[in-house]
Amino acid sequence: METKPKTSRQLHPGWIAMMKELEASNAPELWELSPTEARILERQYAEQVSINTESLPLYSVENREIPGIAGTIPVRIYTPQAVNKDTPFPILVFFHGGGWVLCDLNTHDPICRHLCKQADCIVVSVDYRLAPEHKFPAAVEDVFAATQWVAQNASILGGDPTRIAVGGDSAGGNLSAVVTQLAKANGSPSLIFQLLLYPNIYIAPKFPSREVYGQGYLLTEKIIEWCNNHYLNSEADVFDHRASPGLAEDLSGLPPALIITAGFDPFVDEGEDYAKKLRNAGVEVEYTCYEDMIHGFIYIQGVTEGREKALVQSATALRRAFTK
Template sequence: MPVTLDPDAAAVFKAFQESGRPPYETVSPAEARELYLKGRVVTNPEPPALDSVRPLAIPSPAGSIPARIYTPLKLRKANDLAPCLVFFHGGGWVIGDLDSHDVVCRKLADEGQLIVIAVDYRLAPEHKFPAAVDDAIAATKWIADHARQLGVDASRLTVGGDSAGGNLAAVVAISARDGNGPAIAGQVLIYPATDFAMTHPSHSEPETSLLLTHSVVKWFRDHYLNDAADAGDWRASPARANTLIGLPPAYVLTAGADPLRDEGDEYAGRLKEAGVAVTHRTFPGQFHGFFTMGKLLQQANVAASEIGAWLKALN
């Protein structure tokens, strides 16, 4: 479908083109991680003031999972416990960490007036699928089991993330519904990856081949999955789950100039068909990754405010 970038998004895309930054698929994962972190410095907005930000180590069968707890100045409490968003960062399961999404987590904590716990799951190719899934599920379980000591209301626990993190949040929600985890009150899926078939039209449209291109998605996939068979596993492709019935309410965000646009739109539609309460927000003039670029793209700040309002209305 025709895509026209918003003027500010077009300017940012042009700046990235002129910067001479090499495409991720031409460098090593370690080099890609460094490039990604450098980009955050340029694009992240000023963080809001919070009450506290502190490290957390979450035990799991595979070892300690680093995490970070964000507590805003204004915190919604009931019986001294607050709602909580467990957040999984994006980065194709290969790049990204607690620092790359630090400002995003601060903004969501501030906008939603809730505790945000960011989870630093294991990355590929050092740790192939399903290591990231296992960490995401284990961390969510542990947070729910230790909710009271964390100041969290376990009945108001949501999961969320962007891109690969949105994929993990969707998978955690399905896993929890199927009895492998705590009750999840809601899911925030920011331009999520939902289907490794990668055959939706948006994967082949030139208008979507911007910062995240189809070839970059393939590079991430090849580092993350063990083989082609993994693509059909619902833990990699949540759209392949037998049913989406019984999943928690969802906020699904998609961007027009994004290879993942169609699979995100389709997943939102299938959730609705399954009877799930869905808020589906589209940003037609933005590209994949815009949500973290609030210094340059005002629509990113609009999206953060809207997600915060949705979280407040949810619990």
């Protein structure tokens, strides 16, 4: 497995060590597995790291099902402190990553706990339908329906309907960007912020980072292709802005954004490109590239200090947006 940097950037030693361990373990390649087999591996990892969440006690963590277009949608609602009707909490609606095929409420529980506690906000994590059982646009339909439900029921949750943000990592960042565009087109709900963590903004872009970092840095081009093939129905979906939000013609009027990318991520160029497009459209954007990190660094615990720094930056940006 190649781990030497292909640019002037220097990969963090923690990732070099981790990937050498993976290479020595002879673990199966994700793209060689069925979705069911890949999900088993994801659950095993989530169980291994879940013990770390015990240091982040919250006032309440509740699993619930809410109405969606194709049935109910499971959500997990994190509340940082006792609810006071006179001082409702802001709300972050969170969408997990996993290439629209993998992950669930449990895999991203640590991230949601961190953001709930550090940003002092309610977090509603959405367990949207996964591909290939439910192909595009099922995930889009679920996350938008969930965001609408949160806006309509914010006061019941102890939240403030005027202070709702969306956010997610990787495919969840993609879905977050899509939701802001749909909310704008629909005229509701009113969203005040978007948190995009190493998002994949285009299904099939022609950016150099896809080739430069598409092998040897955990997320590979073959994995990306595996996810896309499971998610999409046909080649036509590639050009749908609900799959590739960077293709939307008009990005004006969208909520302010924090976009975080990783220097050794195949998606780094498109994250930066979307930040530029948003700025050119008059949207307030904070953009940060963690140059020595790889894709998924906020999701993967215990390797580097970059994860904690990015979570603090995300929570700080949320707090700032919620108090404006």
